[in-house]
Amino acid sequence: MHIQLQNIHKHFGDVKANDGITLEFEPGKIYGVLGENGAGKTTLMKVLSGYHKPDHGTIVIDWTDRSFFSPADALAAGIGMIYQDPLDVPSMRTVENYVLGRSGALAVDLGKAEEELTAFASTVGFEVNPRAYIDTLSLGERQQLELIRLLSLGADLLILDEPTTGISADQKEQLFNSLQKLAGKDGKIIILVSHKLSEVQELCDEVYVLRRGRKVGGVTLPATKQSLVSLMFEELPKRTERASYIREHTIMQLQDLQLSDGRILVGPLNLELHAGEVLGLAGLEGSGQQLLLRACAGLVEAESGKIIIEERDMTRFGYHKRREEGVAYMPSGRLEEGLVEGLSLTDHFVLAEPQHGFVIQRERYQQLTEERIDEYQIVGQSTSRVEELSGGNQQRALLALLRKSARLILLEHPTRGLDVRSAEWIWQVLFQRAAEGAGIIFFSADLDEIIERSDRIAAFSGGQMSRIVTADQTTTDELGHMIGGEL
């Protein structure tokens, strides 16, 4: 099988996720697709596997134009994708999951399927128990099962999205061995989407690097890490000078903090955040930075270790209690988990501010809301429902909802989707909070935002936190290595 992606365009609203990408894949080779957050890797792979339809451009298989209407369509043509979270059915047995998605006779011969499954597994070098329930399997085993399923359905090209996140070292070794065999012996095409440079170097024959929706380079391995990093991350300007608000006083201290969401293990982390400090967290999405932020907010329980805020051990405090103690948290999904669709701006302030009595004094909150609308320059009325506001104004509203008394401010993607002026304005508000003595931790998909706005920066890779560097002295290059797993 030979595949060409020609001039693939895919836009989501104004965002050009893929902006004219042309790539070629030859049989028997393992390809790496590299790129930082938002480079367009996942979108491109979803186009190739039939999940998205490209706005423009063609997929050419063995010199014939093809278009897919669904992942099943792509699979019929020999293209299979293994997602980061395997899409299996948890309450089923292994063999039942294996049979699923197969057209054929009405009655299922599970006995025969079991034999087939075991035989297939052994040719790839895996061992599976066909009768085990899926939800008793580890992530690595589920991934193996998915791989076998795709192969048995005739996949000649396998796409793996960050396959080594969350699996054991042994399983990784097994996986890499079988991938090498599948490419070398069976002539399959393997595409590995990853940001772990050492793994890409270990496994791949060719690497394509994407940046901002375009292909910026193709490298035949072996190549140095340095050359890959400089392709992945464009050189960013040094941080502009600004006053530092950092004070002596410590706002938060993390001691040997360990976290887990079942997929990745984070920590043990040790960290100190000072009053007036802005700490930026870099790293590919899902590397542990969000888990850390949510643990600080009290939304995720710590496995072990301590979270000390304002000299009090708050490890066991829940979100609401910490909120009363001066922790503020701003989630990334504005209408999903920040604002309530259908309620007015005033309603939101009634909910967010401390309660007085039983009956709402409407005029009081009306006035408060109008003050905040002025202060945060929100285009809207106090009676406007939040879904009537533009994205930028929703973001301002979220910011306005953070209590003034907050000492620790935790932000996810504080300026995502905003234009340059709105983003600048939001940061001026945040710096004002820092100047008043609040400590701020944020993460963002934008490396330049992290460099420009932070005092100090830490990077996350596969749940591990890097050393902490000062923002005005670091380089894109240094951060690139940290994000790529050189902590």
Place this chain on the structure above:
Amino acid sequence: MTGRAWLRRLWPLAPVLGALVITSGLLLLFGVSPFEGFGALLQGAFGTEAKVLSVAAFWVPLTLAAAGLVVAFTAGLWNIGVEGQIVMGAVASSWLALRFDAPRPILLVAEILVAMAAGALWAGVVAIFKTRGGVHEIFGGLALNNIAIIFTNYLISGPWQPPEGGTFRGTVPFPEKALFPLLGVSRLSPLSIALTLGALAAVYFILRGTYWGLKLDALGRNPKSAFLLGVSSEREMILAMMFCGALAGLGGSVRVLSWFDSLRQSISGGIGFLALLVVMLALFRVVLVPFVAFFFSAVLSGSISLQLRTQLHSSLGGILTSVMVLLVLLFGDYRQLGIFGSRGGKALADE
């Protein structure tokens, strides 16, 4: 106003008309003229003063349960267990009526309070199963409905069996002083009318003007955002369920102390499930609840004389109301139909 604006305003009546048309078709199918049929229905509901009072007496517990359900629905909860909560309220009141003696006003107040407490507790169990055990309130509620009904049957055939051996149909009639004062020979009590109006006002006020009401509204619309804005979801959910349970329990009390005079086998007889339909037909708005409940009550009472007059089974009333609820759920929101142009302003966002 333009013709189109009028059409929009009158749209909510369309499903009602639709249901009338479908039911008329059914009547014709059985060889009964729709005019005669609906005439008999009206006659049966409002023909005599006694019939009107009976409609009102049935309206009371139905409205109480429906008012409570509006609160639960606002918080996004499907309190199917409302039927069991009515039953437990009835059981609790019966216990006091059978076993305790006190001056009438004290006894009545105690009967009411204990019924509300029992309904609230029964609902609280469902809520705690949900928040702590991850059992969906629909499943927890259905299970507890069954248990409540079995418990009544046990009481009637066991500890509360009438001394003469009993018929497995009910307890002995309660003493006069334990019962609500009635209007004439009807089953309607001015006391229950007052309680119902009070409950409606309370629900309206809670949802319009209090922190608690707003919290429930936020919770029902988006639990995640509500939680992050500071709403303690577990507490408010449990309280919303218990509030609903308390009103349902009060409805149960009305059933044993004025509709009947003793604890009977099917003491609620599906009023809780009817109340769910009432709330849906009222578009989950408490101001519409009393009117819709009255309509239900009239149709269901009227269909009994429909049976006598036309030899059609009295379930026709049930069919009429149920078809109406279905049509409202299907077509009540004209924005979903897209026949008036705009689809309600909500953009379909890709990712």
